[in-house]
Amino acid sequence: MARIVIAGAGIGGLTAALCLHEKGFEVKVLEAVEELKPLGVGINVMPHASAVLHELGLGPVLDECAIRTRAIEYRTRFGQLIQSDPRNVEAGFIAPQYSVHRGELQFLLLDAVRSRVGEGAIETGWPVEGFSQTDDAVTVLCADGRSHEADILIGAEGLRSRVRHQLHPDEGPLCYEGTMMFRGAVETDMTGDGRTMIIAGNHDLKFVTYPISEKLRKKGRALTNWVAEVRHDKPRHIQDADWSRGVTIDFIKEFDRLQLPDVNVGEILRATENVTEYPMVDRDPLPFWSKGRVTLLGDAAHPMYPIGANGASQAIIDARVLADELARRPDATGLQSYEEIRRPLTTDVVLANRRGGPERVLDLADARVTGPDDRIEELITREELEQISSGYRNLAGFRKSR
Ligand SMILES: Cc1cc2nc3c(=O)[nH]c(=O)nc-3n(C[C@H](O)[C@H](O)[C@H](O)COP(=O)(O)OP(=O)(O)OC[C@H]3O[C@@H](n4cnc5c(N)ncnc54)[C@H](O)[C@@H]3O)c2cc1C
Numbered sequence: 001m002a003r004i005v006i007a008g009a010g011i012g013g014l015t016a017a018l019c020l021h022e023k024g025f026e027v028k029v030l031e032a033v034e035e036l037k038p039l040g041v042g043i044n045v046m047p048h049a050s051a052v053l054h055e056l057g058l059g060p061v062l063d064e065c066a067i068r069t070r071a072i073e074y075r076t077r078f079g080q081l082i083q084s085d086p087r088n089v090e091a092g093f094i095a096p097q098y099s100v101h102r103g104e105l106q107f108l109l110l111d112a113v114r115s116r117v118g119e120g121a122i123e124t125g126w127p128v129e130g131f132s133q134t135d136d137a138v139t140v141l142c143a144d145g146r147s148h149e150a151d152i153l154i155g156a157e158g159l160r161s162r163v164r165h166q167l168h169p170d171e172g173p174l175c176y177e178g179t180m181m182f183r184g185a186v187e188t189d190m191t192g193d194g195r196t197m198i199i200a201g202n203h204d205l206k207f208v209t210y211p212i213s214e215k216l217r218k219k220g221r222a223l224t225n226w227v228a229e230v231r232h233d234k235p236r237h238i239q240d241a242d243w244s245r246g247v248t249i250d251f252i253k254e255f256d257r258l259q260l261p262d263v264n265v266g267e268i269l270r271a272t273e274n275v276t277e278y279p280m281v282d283r284d285p286l287p288f289w290s291k292g293r294v295t296l297l298g299d300a301a302h303p304m305y306p307i308g309a310n311g312a313s314q315a316i317i318d319a320r321v322l323a324d325e326l327a328r329r330p331d332a333t334g335l336q337s338y339e340e341i342r343r344p345l346t347t348d349v350v351l352a353n354r355r356g357g358p359e360r361v362l363d364l365a366d367a368r369v370t371g372p373d374d375r376i377e378e379l380i381t382r383e384e385l386e387q388i389s390s391g392y393r394n395l396a397g398f399r400k401s402r
Pocket residue numbers: 007008009010011012013030031032033039040041042043044102126127128129156157158159160161162243244297298299300306311312315
């Protein structure tokens with residue numbers, strides 16, 4: 001069977017390793033960092049992507065640590081409920097949406113790769129620098145001169161993919177949208193049913209919060225993940241987008257303007273020990289992902305704004321489709337058919353996220369609401385809201401099954 005090297009042991013790379021191993025391929029994952037650590041805070045796995053993880057037999061371990069999200073509630077800056085968008089199996093999705101700590105998700109995938117593919121399947125301290133290829137093989141090149149021969153190389157090294165850079169050397173810098181996202185997670189009392197995601201505010205000032213620990217929920221507490229989004233005239237650290245950059249929080253006062261009756265935003269922000277900042281960045285969709293024996297997957301292929309919470313999900317779907325297509329044709333033509341399926345769909349998601357994705361319901365309401373006593377149902381029709389949310393669900397690929 002073909003030997004496949006995956007560059008990057010992130011969510012996409014590890015899922016690809018599991019899917020490809022299941023199809024009988026010989027898989028090796030090369031990861032840049034010496035020691036993988038459970039980095040990041042909250043991340044969401046949408047129903048269609050969680051179905052992939054369930055098919056891989058990871059449902060039980062996910063259910064131990066991740067929250068089965070019941071719904072996303074969109075609220076105005078005055079706190080009124082605009083729309084409750086259900087995400088659970090009971091609402092007709094094929095699998096649950098999960099909210100989880102990124103590190104926990106990465107480590108459960110890592111454990112599965114090590115136990116199924118083998119301890120030696122992941123080599124850390126192996127920063128992929130580029131590749132060379134012939135008709136017969138691809139040679140993966142390390143920054144320190146080491147090399148590794150394979151039949152196929154998948155660049156899954158995230159936002160700063162070297163494989164992508166070699167395929168598209170003239171690509172410009174990251175595209176910055178003008179919004180800085182401050183992020184953190186803190187243990188709090190449980191809000192409501194402990195399974196609801198809240199997105200409140202507007203394009204200029206937005207607060208997103210959701211619980212990410214099923215273990216704490218079972219004890220009646222919450223690990224409350226939050227993202228505070230602020231528009232800046234001048235970008236901060238844009239040349240250097242880094243998910244782990246710590247900051248002191250000088251933006252709290254701005255969030256006093258948000259009135260959420262059941263969420264004390266200021267208290268959550270002040271109680272959080274580690275706050276990171278990250279600019280809302282993406283890249284223009286690419287004209288091609290694959291060349292010969294090499295292709296891209298996940299953020300390396302289609303980095304997107306985390307609007308609509310689709311980054312991890314689209315990477316997981318890429319992995320599934322790639323393995324299925326390579327199983328049918330284990331060569332460059334399999335990579336081409338993977339790209340033909342996934343590139344147009346993910347291009348649509350990248351572009352839809354630039355237009356606000358499902359969060360456009362916030363701006364629709366914001367343009368019409370004048371104060372806390374306004375009744376949303378008198379300002380916006382259900383049809384207007386459903387058009388936005390079902391339009392995005394269809395585009396991102398997680399239609400209801402009934
Ligand atoms: C440290 C970190 C923290 C994050 N935190 C969050 C978060 O809290 N919430 C959220 O929504 N998203 C977060 N993300 C992004 C999110 O994981 C991705 O958008 C999504 O899961 C798609 O995953 P991916 O596998 O394509 O890329 P990633 O998850 O970014 O994984 C890429 C992997 O490739 C490795 N790598 C990088 N360069 C090389 C190289 N040259 N050679 C070999 N390996 C390389 C990286 O170390 C990483 O392990 C984070 C990403 C990272 C890297």
